[in-house]
Amino acid sequence: MREVYVAGVGMTKFGRWETKSQLELFGEAAMDAINDSNLKPGDIEALFVGNANGDVNEGITVLGSHAAAEVGMNHPPAIKLEGACASGTIAIVNAFMWIASGYADIVMAAGCERNTVTPTPDATRLMNTGAHHRYEAGTGITFPGMFAMMCHMYSHKYNIPVPQLKEYMCMVSMKNHKNGTKNPKAQFQKEISREQYYNSVMIAAPLQMFDCCPITDGSAAMVLCSKDAVKKLTNKPVQVVGVAQASSGGLSTQKDYTRPIAREISVQKAYKMAGLTPQDIDLVELHDCFTIAEIVATEGLGLFDFGKGVYGLEKGETQIGGRIPVNPSGGLKAKGHPVGATGVAQGYEVVNQIRGNCGARQVEGAKIGLTDTLGGPFASVGNIIYKRGW
Amino acid sequence: MREVYVAGVGMTKFGRWETKSQLELFGEAAMDAINDSNLKPGDIEALFVGNANGDVNEGITVLGSHAAAEVGMNHPPAIKLEGACASGTIAIVNAFMWIASGYADIVMAAGCERNTVTPTPDATRLMNTGAHHRYEAGTGITFPGMFAMMCHMYSHKYNIPVPQLKEYMCMVSMKNHKNGTKNPKAQFQKEISREQYYNSVMIAAPLQMFDCCPITDGSAAMVLCSKDAVKKLTNKPVQVVGVAQASSGGLSTQKDYTRPIAREISVQKAYKMAGLTPQDIDLVELHDCFTIAEIVATEGLGLFDFGKGVYGLEKGETQIGGRIPVNPSGGLKAKGHPVGATGVAQGYEVVNQIRGNCGARQVEGAKIGLTDTLGGPFASVGNIIYKRGW
Numbered sequence: 001m002r003e004v005y006v007a008g009v010g011m012t013k014f015g016r017w018e019t020k021s022q023l024e025l026f027g028e029a030a031m032d033a034i035n036d037s038n039l040k041p042g043d044i045e046a047l048f049v050g051n052a053n054g055d056v057n058e059g060i061t062v063l064g065s066h067a068a069a070e071v072g073m074n075h076p077p078a079i080k081l082e083g084a085c086a087s088g089t090i091a092i093v094n095a096f097m098w099i100a101s102g103y104a105d106i107v108m109a110a111g112c113e114r115n116t117v118t119p120t121p122d123a124t125r126l127m128n129t130g131a132h133h134r135y136e137a138g139t140g141i142t143f144p145g146m147f148a149m150m151c152h153m154y155s156h157k158y159n160i161p162v163p164q165l166k167e168y169m170c171m172v173s174m175k176n177h178k179n180g181t182k183n184p185k186a187q188f189q190k191e192i193s194r195e196q197y198y199n200s201v202m203i204a205a206p207l208q209m210f211d212c213c214p215i216t217d218g219s220a221a222m223v224l225c226s227k228d229a230v231k232k233l234t235n236k237p238v239q240v241v242g243v244a245q246a247s248s249g250g251l252s253t254q255k256d257y258t259r260p261i262a263r264e265i266s267v268q269k270a271y272k273m274a275g276l277t278p279q280d281i282d283l284v285e286l287h288d289c290f291t292i293a294e295i296v297a298t299e300g301l302g303l304f305d306f307g308k309g310v311y312g313l314e315k316g317e318t319q320i321g322g323r324i325p326v327n328p329s330g331g332l333k334a335k336g337h338p339v340g341a342t343g344v345a346q347g348y349e350v351v352n353q354i355r356g357n358c359g360a361r362q363v364e365g366a367k368i369g370l371t372d373t374l375g376g377p378f379a380s381v382g383n384i385i386y387k388r389g390w
Numbered sequence: 391m392r393e394v395y396v397a398g399v400g401m402t403k404f405g406r407w408e409t410k411s412q413l414e415l416f417g418e419a420a421m422d423a424i425n426d427s428n429l430k431p432g433d434i435e436a437l438f439v440g441n442a443n444g445d446v447n448e449g450i451t452v453l454g455s456h457a458a459a460e461v462g463m464n465h466p467p468a469i470k471l472e473g474a475c476a477s478g479t480i481a482i483v484n485a486f487m488w489i490a491s492g493y494a495d496i497v498m499a500a501g502c503e504r505n506t507v508t509p510t511p512d513a514t515r516l517m518n519t520g521a522h523h524r525y526e527a528g529t530g531i532t533f534p535g536m537f538a539m540m541c542h543m544y545s546h547k548y549n550i551p552v553p554q555l556k557e558y559m560c561m562v563s564m565k566n567h568k569n570g571t572k573n574p575k576a577q578f579q580k581e582i583s584r585e586q587y588y589n590s591v592m593i594a595a596p597l598q599m600f601d602c603c604p605i606t607d608g609s610a611a612m613v614l615c616s617k618d619a620v621k622k623l624t625n626k627p628v629q630v631v632g633v634a635q636a637s638s639g640g641l642s643t644q645k646d647y648t649r650p651i652a653r654e655i656s657v658q659k660a661y662k663m664a665g666l667t668p669q670d671i672d673l674v675e676l677h678d679c680f681t682i683a684e685i686v687a688t689e690g691l692g693l694f695d696f697g698k699g700v701y702g703l704e705k706g707e708t709q710i711g712g713r714i715p716v717n718p719s720g721g722l723k724a725k726g727h728p729v730g731a732t733g734v735a736q737g738y739e740v741v742n743q744i745r746g747n748c749g750a751r752q753v754e755g756a757k758i759g760l761t762d763t764l765g766g767p768f769a770s771v772g773n774i775i776y777k778r779g780w
Contacts, residue, residue: 001492021524047637055445060523062474062766069639075655077635078770079480080472084452090469094484101491102391133450134411245467247437249459265465376452380468
């Protein structure tokens with residue numbers, strides 16, 4: 001396989017964009033990444049766009065082709081991919097393959113989503129389409145419901161009473177909101193207090209509003225290149241050293257909600273490919289769609305032993321400046337979660353951290369970063385490991 | 391790049407499946423392909439599923455993951471791709487890259503769709519989502535409308551009056567329906583007469599019902615392998631020697647509806663990669679979503695000069711037994727068009743033709759076959775060239 005590098009990245013501000021379509025948001029992020037890579041749109045040889053709900057939310061299919069045309073690319077192969085919340089990471093994994101194979105030299109992976117157009121009841125129904133449509137969707141299961149069950153199972157398995165677990169979940173929420181204050185592209189740039197956390201509305205016990213990531217519009221983009229190509233484009237290349245994905249089916253395919261099986265398979269493949277271990281990672285952007293999801297992910301990714309993530313969190317090890325900073329961008333919780341864009345936005349953060357571009361939220365000396373996205377009923381996981389180039 | 395081969399293929403009967411879900415149809419085709427490849431589901435290292443409208447038609451997202459679980463695969467990377475009617479071909483192109491790169495050895499590309507669940511007015515609205523949603527969808531443009539314009543433009547450009555062009559279009563319809571009678575998996579297995587053609591209901595002048603492909607449910611699957619892997623699995627390997635894709639945006643990005651730009655870019659790349667010319671091709675499965683589309687595609691693919699496709703058709707050159715048989719399977723017109731499955735079903739036909747498995751519709755001596763799929767407002771085209779192995 002040929003080596004694959006990131007030449008440049010781009011991202012819109014995340015938030016509520018009432019007057020911009022998905023294609024316009026894509027266009028902003030794509031041009032940002034193209035400019036950052038010292039390229040022109042016509043140089044992009046293939047385009048991958050992660051998008052989960054655009055056909056329902058905006059009534060648009062063949063999104064990849066329309067996206068390529070939106071910024072004046074030269075009729076490249078253009079592909080929309082969907083793996084629910086993991087769609088953006090899947091776009092990067094596939095862009096990687098086109099370069100690794102030798103078929104192309106310069107490929108864009110992007111993601112975009114415009115979810116705030118959909119009122120909450122419809123959004124709940126729409127998200128619910130990720131559940132197994134024959135056996136589980138009809139039970140009324142929702143994503144907050146799934147992750148609430150994850151809380152209860154974690155509490156039971158590790159003998160941590162729910163009120164105590166809530167204290168840890170509050171720490172995740174406060175940490176990520178604090179990180180968000182340092183990210184000018186985050187949807188929320190306000191710290192929250194313990195009181196605000198506990199006073200927020202109950203969503204699915206024990207998950208309250210501040211345990212849940214928001215509904216978000218936004219886009220992110222990344223230009224991936226062969227080694228020869230990247231040398232001409234940037235003096236701050238970042239290498240993609242590990243890419244992996246894995247799947248599972250409906251919730252009934254899980255043995256233990258606190259250990260989504262697809263994550264463990266995927267991340268081990270990524271570490272193996274990169275020749276790295278969790279101890280080598282300098283920072284992580286992971287899928288904190290709910291606060292409990294961050295705790296569970298830090299364990300599944302091998303940053304902490306199973307059942308010990310809460311204690312590392314309590315010691316501040318996942319804060320910026322801690323042993324292994326998690327979600328310095330603010331994560332899904334504060335930066336926002338425009339579904340199809342999320343995996344690419346995680347890459348945007350890690351690449352900028354490795355380049356030393358992150359200002360107030362910079363992780364000192366960051367050379368290697370890991371991303372993690374989780375889609376559907378724990379059904380699709382993608383992991384990517386980025387490493388500073390030469 | 392490593393060489394890539396087809397180890398096996400599978401397909402459901404195409405038609406109206408009232409009692410089977412998309413996942414069940416996928417399962418049938420996938421197991422058919424896995425058995426044909428002398429494999430077990432757990433051997434599949436990655437899964438690509440082309441699907442265009444499943445989230446709307448059946449309310450299901452993360453389809454790739456659910457599909458992998460449906461047949462008991464071992465948590466592979468699982469990816470849904472969408473490029474409207476080209477989705478299935480896009481699945482094959484991407485499966486190719488995973489093997490060509492060396493990342494995987496055995497990958498499945500599949501497609502499935504269940505479109506007959508959607509009543510015609512909703513189906514029209516759903517298909518319309520392929521149009522540029524801001525500038526064109528709102529005009530009320532439909533796919534029959536686009537291809538009707540293609541007829542008028544072809545008529546005007548090549549000075550063939552519409553009634554004369556209709557005679558050629560009737561030949562396409564009769565040919566493909568006749569081929570369909572020889573395909574036990576075709577949706578329609580009845581010949582049609584000239585009288586039936588002309589007596590059918592007008593859809594979008596000059597397109598009548600027998601100019602239009604049907605709405606179809608079905609699935610098809612293909613197992614792609616590295617050279618080392620395929621040697622252990624079959625003694626009838628078929629090599630994938632050319633893969634290409636290209637895109638364009640809304641209709642406004644086309645200069646000439648009779649020559650969709652993405653097709654010309656894509657097929658030239660496929661020929662170049664394969665080191666072949668149109669004269670080397672023994673049979674073609676192409677995108678006859680409407681009869682005029684077949685005529686235009688035979689020209690865009692280089693089988694006939696521009697404006698001359700109708701004359702080759704008239705001479706019988708595209709019939710089974712002719713110089714270059716087109717759509718021996720019955721094509722979209724008679725075999726049916728389950729959107730996301732179509733590109734893979736084209737591959738199923740070509741692979742079986744190259745293996746000499748096609749009985750009454752066998753193209754004698756077929757060694758090299760080309761497929762062509764066209765998605766959206768001529769916005770996404772994929773081409774694949776298959777060649778008999780050793």
